[in-house]
Amino acid sequence: MKYETEREQLSNYLAGMGLKHTKQRDVILTTFLDSADHVSAEQLYQKVRKKAPSIGYTTVYRTLKLLVDAGLAQERRFDDGLTRYETEHAHHDHLVCLECGKIIEFNSKLIEDTQAKIAIEYDFKVLHHRHELYGHCSDCHKKDDSA
Ligand SMILES: [Zn+2]
Ligand SMILES: [Zn+2]
Structure with missing residues (x-):
């Protein structure tokens, strides 16, 4: 089933x-x-x-x-x-299009590793984090450019 x-x-x-x-x-x-x-x-x-x-x-x-x-x-x-x-699925962050509402998932080892280093530097115990990038997706900014 x-x-x-x-x-x-x-x-x-x-x-x-x-x-x-x-x-x-x-x-x-x-x-x-x-x-x-x-x-x-x-x-x-x-x-x-x-x-x-x-x-x-x-x-x-x-x-x-x-x-x-x-x-x-x-x-x-x-x-x-x-x-x-x-x-519920593996950890990821988001790109949010303010024009059409599209939400893209991304996962960057570089960002995750850098965060871990920053946390160590400040002796900070991270429980969770969130990255959200706001802007215009590929389809929407193409429209902006042609306008
Ligand atoms: Zn868009
Ligand atoms: Zn998601």
Whole structure:
């Protein structure tokens, strides 16, 4: 079955909370896993609605919070104020296009290593960090240039 590990992880988490893994929660989970990363609650709701029109926005929103608590999703808040969700995957940072809203993931060993050195220098114990570069993506700045 598709997403068996994720389903089990959610079931275990819900059981621990005394909650049931309902059919609705299952639809929301699989739709989320099928979605591209950095989806907002509203965007996910629009996708869920196509499969199961009876599921309301509040249910989608609450279930997303449960997915975060269960360690299946990560919440991301960029400067545009919209909260987005992505699947839990290897550490990465983001380039955010202020024109079209595109979000690109990157991972730089050089940046990570430099950060580690800075932390040592200041005897600072880093728990997590976030790099967000804001600007115009390749498609959007090409438009700027031609204008
Ligand atoms: Zn763009
Ligand atoms: Zn990401």
